[in-house]
Structures are given as structure tokens and as C-alpha cells.
Amino acid sequence: MNFRSRILGTAALALVATLAPLTANAQSASPAKPAAEAAAVDQRWVWDLTKLFPSDEAWDAERKAVLADLPELAALKGTLGKDAKTMAAAFEKMSDVGRRLERLWVYASTQASTDSRDARNQERASLMRQLGGELGSALAWVDPEVQAIGKEKVESFIKAEPALKNHAFRLRDIIRTAEHTLTPEAEAALAAVSPVLTASGTTYNLLATVDVDWPSIQVDGKDVKLNQIGYAKLREHPDREVRKNAFNTFWTKWKQYENTFGSTLGTRIEAGVANAKLRGYKSAVAASLAGNDIPEEVYRTLVAEANNGLPTLHRYFKLRQKMLKLPDLHYYDIYPALVELGKEYPVDMAGELTLAATRPLGDEYQGMLKQAISERSMHVFPAEGKRSGAYQTGVYGVTPFVFLNHQNNFDSVSTYAHEWGHGMHTALANKNQPFETADYSLFVAEIASITNEILLSDFMLEQAGSKEERLYYLGHALESMRGTFFRQTMFAEFELATHDAVQQGEALSGKKMTEIYCGLLKKYHGADQGVMNIDPAYCQEWAYIPHFYRPFYVYQYATSMAASAYWAEQVETGGEKVREQYLNILRAGGSQYPYQLLKKAGLDMATPAPYQALIKRMSAIMDEMEKILNDKT
Structure with missing residues (x-):
């Protein structure tokens, strides 16, 4: 799942609607590792967020700096129609703030995903919602003002000023949505309250992952906590009575x-x-x-x-x-x-299989993927307080980050290929587009990821050495269609x-x-x-x-x-x-x-x-x- 958002005009609201990434393409996951064990994980499999900020203090300093710059954006109100150069300068300033806010957001959201228990992570999420609201208010006038300038004049500005080339799609999109845009005052009011109206997603995440007292059941003589991660594991258990007990216990708790x-x-x-x-x-x-x-x-x-x-x-x-x-x-x-294969797929193997399966996508794709997975760009293993599922997120000009909860099973390999499909989509768009048009729609985002899953499935079928193995991969493909379609x-x-x-x-x-x-x-x-x-x-x-x-x-x-x-x-x-x-x-x-x-x-x-x-x-x-x-x- 891709969670990047460009911050141009009132699009600021999209960034903060749900700050922390939601579970995507939910995969099997075992109970989280104890904190001490998680701390001992090879650092290759823990992403390096110093690519974004060297410390939490540096992040907070930049947040305050962006907040201090918002009045400068608000002061641009009334200037866009003056001439093409003035409009271009204004949109360049908005883009600069967008780049900075994206970096702040990714740092905060990735921290929140890896440990929901840490109050500092929750506080950063809250601060970003506040900043998003402030930015939305500061820029709420942009769309109405562009629409008031009118299509003809905006097009003449685009034609006259090369610096508006990167902003042309955004400007034309603003004109397209004119009939659904409110007055500057109404847009500002909506922007200010939007973080509050959309905060229920954060409430859900905290309740479901931290505050609910999840029950445990006995499985093979051991207690297994039936939180979301434990349930995702036990619903695949080969013993039907274990599955039934897990379902009954888990959903009874949700009923409460x-x-x-x-x-x-x-x-x-x-x-x-x-x-x-x-x-x-x-x-x-x-x-x-x-x-x-x-x-x-x-x-x-x-x-x-x-x-x-x-x-x-x-x-x-x-x-x-x-x-x-x-x-x-x-x-x-x-x-x-x-079909049970009894095979294990460590994360190194997941990378090798993904590279092999995506060979039909050519040398450029292969080279970029190989480079990306060689860096500390992933948070791989489950841990206490870490959310379930997987996602990809990115900052323009930086290797994409991939969040996983890797188990040594084929589902995890498929998830790995899926998320790096997003990662390569981000990398290719960043390579070929300016910041203003690099961020892609969710409508095409999943195509890049699911295509990788299908290529992986077809590759594994080509390699299958027995009827049982072939049945396994065919069954996996069927289940993917059921779950995804x-x-x-x-x-x-x-x-x-x-x-x-x-x-x-x-x-x-x-x-x-x-x-x-x-x-x-x-x-x-x-x-x-x-x-x-x-x-x-x-x-x-x-x-x-x-x-x-x-x-x-x-x-x-x-x-x-x-x-x-x-x-x-x-x-x-x-x-x-x-x-x-x-x-x-x-x-x-x-x-x-x-x-x-x-x-x-x-x-x-x-x-x-x-x-x-x-x-x-x-x-x-x-x-x-x-x-x-x-x-x-």
C-alpha cells in the first residue's frame, strides 16, 4: 500500500487524514517477539530513518520551522493572478513546504508503526495532525483563487512561464473541480477541523493494537495471545478445532x-x-x-x-x-x-525470488530493485507494539521504505514482492517526474504491487518440482484472487x-x-x-x-x-x-x-x-x- 501525498493547495488534508499507515494486504504473522529479542535483530532488517532526520530533536526542530513558515504561505493570498512569474514563485514555495512536510510525515508515521506503545510516537502523530490542519488553513484560499482567475488566464500563464510546467497538472485540476470548491473562508474552516473529523482512525488503531485486553488460548500446550497478530497466525492452523477456538475467542472479544x-x-x-x-x-x-x-x-x-x-x-x-x-x-x-509444503522462506530468499520473478520487467527495474533492497530500507520482523500487515512509504529523492512482518512462509515472500512493487513504482515515478507529479493515485498503486505477486506466482509454478508443489502455488494464486478481488x-x-x-x-x-x-x-x-x-x-x-x-x-x-x-x-x-x-x-x-x-x-x-x-x-x-x-x- 502506498501512502505518499503531495502537499499542494488543500491536498494537505490528504496527508493527515490518517497519519499512521493502515494494515495493508494483511499477511500471516506470529506472536510478536519480546523487546529484548527484537533489539537483537540484525540491523540490516531495521530501516535507517537517519536518511530523513539524524534525531528526534532534528525532526522537531524542522516541524517548528515549517510551522513558523506557514504565515508566509498565507501572505501569498491575492497575488496569484498578478502575473505568471508571481504565480510560479508562489507554487514553488508551496512545493518546498510540501517536500519538507512529506519528510516530517514519513519519519513520524514509520515510528508510530513500529512501536504503538511509545507515547512519543503517538505525540509525533498528534503534532503532525495539528501541522496538517495548520497547513490546510494556510492554503485553503489557493483553489478558490485559481478558479477565480479563470481557465483562460491560467492557461496563458502556463504557456508564458516555463517555471509553471511542473505545476500545470495541479492548476488544471483545480479548474476542473471548481463547481465543488467552497469559498476561501469555508475551505479554511474545513481544513482546520479536518484533523479532528478524521482522527477516529487513530482512535481505532490505538484501541485495537494497544488498549484492548486481548485474551489467550492454549495451542500445543502454549498460551497464544489472540490479538490481531495472533489471530492472523492461528486462522491458518491445520487443526480445525484450534481455528474454531481462535475464531470464537477473537470475535467474541470484538463483540464487546x-x-x-x-x-x-x-x-x-x-x-x-x-x-x-x-x-x-x-x-x-x-x-x-x-x-x-x-x-x-x-x-x-x-x-x-x-x-x-x-x-x-x-x-x-x-x-x-x-x-x-x-x-x-x-x-x-x-x-x-x-497443500502443506513444509518449506521455509527466509527474508534473504524472499529478495532473491522477487528479483528472479521480476526479470521480465527488464534491466532497469532489476537494477533499481537490487540496489534498494541492499540498503537499510526495510523494517522486517514482528516486535512488541509493532502493527500487523505491510506497507511502503516514500520521500521524494530517498530510497522507499518498506514495512513488513516477515514470517518464513510463502505468504511473506508474496508480501515482500507486493510491497517492493510499490517501492519500484515510487522509485520509477521519482526518477521520471518532478516532485509535483511524482505521487501516483491509489487507483494505479496496487497494479504495480499485484503484478509483482502474479509474476512471482508464475515463476514459482515454473520452478515447481512436484504435483504437490504445483498444487500449492496454484492454491496460493486462487486464495490471492479470493482475498484481493x-x-x-x-x-x-x-x-x-x-x-x-x-x-x-x-x-x-x-x-x-x-x-x-x-x-x-x-x-x-x-x-x-x-x-x-x-x-x-x-x-x-x-x-x-x-x-x-x-x-x-x-x-x-x-x-x-x-x-x-x-x-x-x-x-x-x-x-x-x-x-x-x-x-x-x-x-x-x-x-x-x-x-x-x-x-x-x-x-x-x-x-x-x-x-x-x-x-x-x-x-x-x-x-x-x-x-x-x-x-x-
């Missing part, structure tokens, strides 16, 4: 906080709906998609095609039941591997339903969210068709998903899964021209709107075709697995 998590998420949803109404959008989803000029048809077509493809998903569940030799299927039977689309439907409820004036409580989510769980998992039993206790899962605090984000995993399947096949079979076409998408950064960028490259995500092709690929994998199973009998 149904009202609290209902309040935190409800507040975030209400803020999104209110913002859409204030800005004149017909819905919260329309407001969210408008930022990157993505047609709402993309979202609606995705949901419709995923629903049309549910028989294929249900076929996978039946195959899973058959391979696991189960009399029936429950929600706690989704995660165990279909169908599960994320189910989340997207949940977001639609909850936001629609608020827009229609309905009360939205934790209990109501549980009811909505339960209906979706049953639909996607074929409860009415007898495919899978859904225990009502597990319908608390909505409260566990941190992505919901970034509204209308998760659908992009699903669209990207479909797009990545297309691009991986093209790169593997299409030669140098197709490879360069794909890499040019990554090199483009944010210099074009993402939907149009893909469409120009031959992929229209508003049509059913990409999603139908992915579902067809899923069916083909099951055909091969069933053939192997039949040949073995």
Missing part, C-alpha cells in the same frame, strides 16, 4: 466493543457524507472518486461483475472443502493452505451500504453495521446455497478492517487485481514494447488521471471485460488443479 467501534467508524462515515453534501456531490463515493477523475461506473461495474462471478468463488470454496477433506465448510476453514469487493459493497444508510438519514450503529456485514458475508460465501456456514459471531469482522477509515479505498485492490492479471500476462508474453508500455504507467506517476492513463494503454476499467477475464483465469486455475487431483487418484 461493537458499540465503540461502531461509533469510531460511524463518525468517519458521517464526516465523508457531510463533506460530499457540502461540496455538492450526489454521494460520498462520487466525491471520493472525483478527486482522481475516476468514473463512478468503475466502482459500480466492479461490484456488479464480482456478484456475477460468485458461482466461480463458490466453486473455489467447494474445491477447498474437497481438498481439506472436510464434512462441511465454515468461515474458519478459508485460510489454511490447501472478491473479499475487497465485499468490503467495497459494505462501504456503499453504510454510506448510503447515512445519506438516507438512517441511524448507523455498531449493531446495524454488523447486520449489513452479515448479509454480505452470507451472500459472498454462499450461505443460502449451502456452500459455507457463517456463524453470526463472525459478523463482527467489519470492526477489524482498518481500511474502512480510508473510505472508498479498498475497491482499488479489486480493480487492480483485474488490471494486474492483464499486465502480468502482457509483460510475460508481449516482448519489450509491451513491457515498456507497462513501465511507462509506473513512470507516469501522477502526471495523468489514472483511469485515462490505463485506458490509453488499452485497459478500460469501466467495462466488464477486465473483471470477467480475471474470473475466467480463476476458473482455468481450478481446472488445472482438478486435473492434477484426478490424475493422482
Whole structure:
């Protein structure tokens, strides 16, 4: 998951909406290591944040310096229309502050991710939210003023002044969104309160990772704490009774906080709906998609095609039941591997396999990736207070940082390849774009990462030395499609339903969210068709998903899964021209709107075709697995 944000105009708010990165592409994770053990970890696997600031004191000094410079930005108000050079100078000053704030933010957010227990990390996060609010207020006048200057005059300035070249996309985007921009006073007010309105995500993270007294259960004679990390590990346990006990214990604990998590998420949803109404959008989803000029048809077509493809998903569940030799299927039977290989994949091996799998992407990509992973650019292993999951974050001009919770299993290798897909996207965009257009949309971000996962999967299938190993990698690919396409689309439907409820004036409580989510769980998992039993206790899962605090984000995993399947096949079979076409998408950064960028490259995500092709690929994998199973009998 990519979390970089450029700070230009009122885009400052995007940076601080949820300061600390959310769990992405959740992977298996064992209980965290004790602090003493974590401290003994080889420093190669602990990122070096001195690339950003030599000390916490240096970070705080820079924060104060940026804060002191904000009045200078506010003083630019009323000057943009004077002439082209004045406009260029003003936008250059904004860019300078953006670069500085990005560095501050990445330093603070990475610290918060690696140890949520440290009060200093929480304080830095709070200070960054405050700074984001201050910056948003200082720049709230920019969009209305540019819009008042008008399209014709802005275009004449761009033509006359070369220094505006890097800012042209931003300026034209401001003009595009004129009808949804408020008065300078209203924009300033919204900017000032936005950190408060979006702070519920931070509250969720602290409650879920630090404050909840997570229970423990006995597994193989040992106590295992059922926090989010422990649950992620035990849900894959080969013993069905252990999985069932883990699910029952874990979700019972979440049930105790149904009202609290209902309040935190409800507040975030209400803020999104209110913002859409204030800005004149017909819905919260329309407001969210408008930022990157993505047609709402993309979202609606995705949901419709995923629903049309549910028989294929249900076929996978039946195959899973058959391979696991189960009399029936429950929600706690989704995660165990279909085939146990008994192989370990240390982090060094993860790097070697990722490099080997991405050879089709060419020498430039390989060289940049090899250099990046040789530096202290990763935080690799679990530790007390460290968040689960994985993400990539970056600062312009600095090797990207990758956050992992590596286990010696293939899931961790896949996650490694995924996050370095983001890392190379960031590196290629930074190499080919100025700061102002290097940051890419979330809509294309996941394409770079999931394409790497598919390339890895295909590489491992080529190397498989037995039918069992081939079944393992085919099963892993199926599970990736389930988790990335169908599960994320189910989340997207949940977001639609909850936001629609608020827009229609309905009360939205934790209990109501549980009811909505339960209906979706049953639909996607074929409860009415007898495919899978859904225990009502597990319908608390909505409260566990941190992505919901970034509204209308998760659908992009699903669209990207479909797009990545297309691009991986093209790169593997299409030669140098197709490879360069794909890499040019990554090199483009944010210099074009993402939907149009893909469409120009031959992929229209508003049509059913990409999603139908992915579902067809899923069916083909099951055909091969069933053939192997039949040949073995």
C-alpha cells in the first residue's frame, strides 16, 4: 500500500487524514517477539530513518520551522493572478513546504508503526495532525483563487512561464473541480477541523493494537495471545478445532466493543457524507472518486461483475472443502493452505525470488530493485507494539521504505514482492517526474504491487518440482484472487451500504453495521446455497478492517487485481514494447488521471471485460488443479 501525498493547495488534508499507515494486504504473522529479542535483530532488517532526520530533536526542530513558515504561505493570498512569474514563485514555495512536510510525515508515521506503545510516537502523530490542519488553513484560499482567475488566464500563464510546467497538472485540476470548491473562508474552516473529523482512525488503531485486553488460548500446550497478530497466525492452523477456538475467542472479544467501534467508524462515515453534501456531490463515493477523475461506473461495474462471478468463488470454496477433506465448510476453514509444503522462506530468499520473478520487467527495474533492497530500507520482523500487515512509504529523492512482518512462509515472500512493487513504482515515478507529479493515485498503486505477486506466482509454478508443489502455488494464486478481488469487493459493497444508510438519514450503529456485514458475508460465501456456514459471531469482522477509515479505498485492490492479471500476462508474453508500455504507467506517476492513463494503454476499467477475464483465469486455475487431483487418484 502506498501512502505518499503531495502537499499542494488543500491536498494537505490528504496527508493527515490518517497519519499512521493502515494494515495493508494483511499477511500471516506470529506472536510478536519480546523487546529484548527484537533489539537483537540484525540491523540490516531495521530501516535507517537517519536518511530523513539524524534525531528526534532534528525532526522537531524542522516541524517548528515549517510551522513558523506557514504565515508566509498565507501572505501569498491575492497575488496569484498578478502575473505568471508571481504565480510560479508562489507554487514553488508551496512545493518546498510540501517536500519538507512529506519528510516530517514519513519519519513520524514509520515510528508510530513500529512501536504503538511509545507515547512519543503517538505525540509525533498528534503534532503532525495539528501541522496538517495548520497547513490546510494556510492554503485553503489557493483553489478558490485559481478558479477565480479563470481557465483562460491560467492557461496563458502556463504557456508564458516555463517555471509553471511542473505545476500545470495541479492548476488544471483545480479548474476542473471548481463547481465543488467552497469559498476561501469555508475551505479554511474545513481544513482546520479536518484533523479532528478524521482522527477516529487513530482512535481505532490505538484501541485495537494497544488498549484492548486481548485474551489467550492454549495451542500445543502454549498460551497464544489472540490479538490481531495472533489471530492472523492461528486462522491458518491445520487443526480445525484450534481455528474454531481462535475464531470464537477473537470475535467474541470484538463483540464487546461493537458499540465503540461502531461509533469510531460511524463518525468517519458521517464526516465523508457531510463533506460530499457540502461540496455538492450526489454521494460520498462520487466525491471520493472525483478527486482522481475516476468514473463512478468503475466502482459500480466492479461490484456488479464480482456478484456475477460468485458461482466461480463458490466453486473455489467447494474445491477447498474437497481438498481439506472436510464434512462441511465454515468461515474458519478459508485460510489454511490447501497443500502443506513444509518449506521455509527466509527474508534473504524472499529478495532473491522477487528479483528472479521480476526479470521480465527488464534491466532497469532489476537494477533499481537490487540496489534498494541492499540498503537499510526495510523494517522486517514482528516486535512488541509493532502493527500487523505491510506497507511502503516514500520521500521524494530517498530510497522507499518498506514495512513488513516477515514470517518464513510463502505468504511473506508474496508480501515482500507486493510491497517492493510499490517501492519500484515510487522509485520509477521519482526518477521520471518532478516532485509535483511524482505521487501516483491509489487507483494505479496496487497494479504495480499485484503484478509483482502474479509474476512471482508464475515463476514459482515454473520452478515447481512436484504435483504437490504445483498444487500449492496454484492454491496460493486462487486464495490471492479470493482475498484481493472478491473479499475487497465485499468490503467495497459494505462501504456503499453504510454510506448510503447515512445519506438516507438512517441511524448507523455498531449493531446495524454488523447486520449489513452479515448479509454480505452470507451472500459472498454462499450461505443460502449451502456452500459455507457463517456463524453470526463472525459478523463482527467489519470492526477489524482498518481500511474502512480510508473510505472508498479498498475497491482499488479489486480493480487492480483485474488490471494486474492483464499486465502480468502482457509483460510475460508481449516482448519489450509491451513491457515498456507497462513501465511507462509506473513512470507516469501522477502526471495523468489514472483511469485515462490505463485506458490509453488499452485497459478500460469501466467495462466488464477486465473483471470477467480475471474470473475466467480463476476458473482455468481450478481446472488445472482438478486435473492434477484426478490424475493422482
